[in-house]
Amino acid sequence: MKIDLSKPDGGRVVDYWLGGHHNFLIDRQVAHQVEAALPDMPESQRMHREFLKRAVTFLVKEKGLNRFIDFGSGLPTCGNIHEAVLALDPSARVVYSDISPTTVAYGREILAITNPHNVRYEQCDAGRPEELLTSTAVREMLGEERRVGIGFSLLPHLLIDEDLAHALKALYEWAEEGSHIILSFVNEQIYQHPDLFRVLKGRGEIFPRSKDEFLALLGKWRVTEHGIVPATVWPEDRPVTGISDRCNCACLGYK
Ligand SMILES: C[S@@+](CC[C@H](N)C(=O)[O-])C[C@H]1O[C@@H](n2cnc3c(N)ncnc32)[C@H](O)[C@@H]1O
Structure with missing residues (x-):
């Protein structure tokens, strides 16, 4: 894939914050601009990956799931869900997906270096x-299995109500x-932090929601006993200190 080094990429900016190697000068420049306004951004990104790891570990170890489908995956680097899943169960399968053709192409390249057998993009x-x-990818990877873990993290706020429902x-x-479905989303507290709101909106339209607004779109999925809490402390429900952490909620839904 030919990479345009004059344009930053959201996934590569996050990769930089996570300590990865899939980023370029233009991505690091954008990362530093964001950090100037929001110093807790890199730490918040790392803590969100830790949340993903805890959620996936719960699903593999406590719920016995080893087939995962992930939406809005971004780049599969530094703690994305296949790392945690495969570390716990090497026979597990993960299907990643994203709307961005560039992210998909780049994601496939990254996976080709690591583990193309168990993971698809x-x-x-x-x-x-x-x-x-x-x-075909889901048919080949999951067969007839429909008891799965679904990733939907840092994604609901990128969809309008109708599409999310x-x-x-x-x-x-x-x-x-x-x-089970892993959900994390930007909540209404973002309106109290205009710098963060501006950074997120700079990447495209976002639709922050309160817990009640989110629950109204959840349909028949039931929320686990952990409730809807800040992603960075899930499964506990305790106060968070970082601005980005306050603006981020998470829960696990189950059928
Ligand atoms: C903030 S990243 C989340 C990455 C990862 N899920 C995580 O939790 O770290 C959001 C990703 O969603 C993708 N995205 C945005 N709108 C989407 C849509 N309608 N369908 C699928 N992916 C979408 C973006 O391209 C981006 O890679």
Whole structure:
């Protein structure tokens, strides 16, 4: 894949904050601009990856899941879910997806260096998950298995209400009982932090939601006993100090 080094990429900026090697000068310049306004951004990104690891570990160890489908995956570097899943169960399978063709192409290159056998990367608009659920990749990777872990992290706030409600309903209907979905999203506290709001909006439109607004779109998914709490402290519910952490909620849904 030919990379345009004159344009920053959101996934590579995050990779830089996570301590990865898949970023370029232009990405680091953007990262430093953001950090000037929001010094806690890198730490917050690292803590969100730690949340993903805790959530996935819970699903593998406590719920016995070893088939995962992930939406809006970004770049599979530094603590993305396949690392935690495969470390716990080497026979597990993970299908990543993203709406961005560049992210998908770059993600495939990264995976080709590491583990192409257990992990695939496909293009899909999370607002239309049927595209991925009926794909050859999912058929080949999951077979008939429908009891799965679904990743939907740092994604709900990128979808309008109608698409989010549709996606969650379609996933619920497709999945078998025992399936779980990992959800984390930007909440309404963001409006109190204009610098952060501006940074996030700079990457595209976002739709922050309160817990109640989010629950209204969750459909039949039920929230685990951990509730909806700041992602960086999940599964506990305790106060957080960082600005970015206050603006981020997470929960696990189950069928
Ligand atoms: C903030 S990153 C989240 C990465 C990862 N899920 C995580 O939790 O660290 C959001 C990703 O969602 C992708 N995205 C945005 N809108 C999307 C959509 N409608 N469908 C699928 N992916 C989308 C972006 O391209 C980006 O890679």
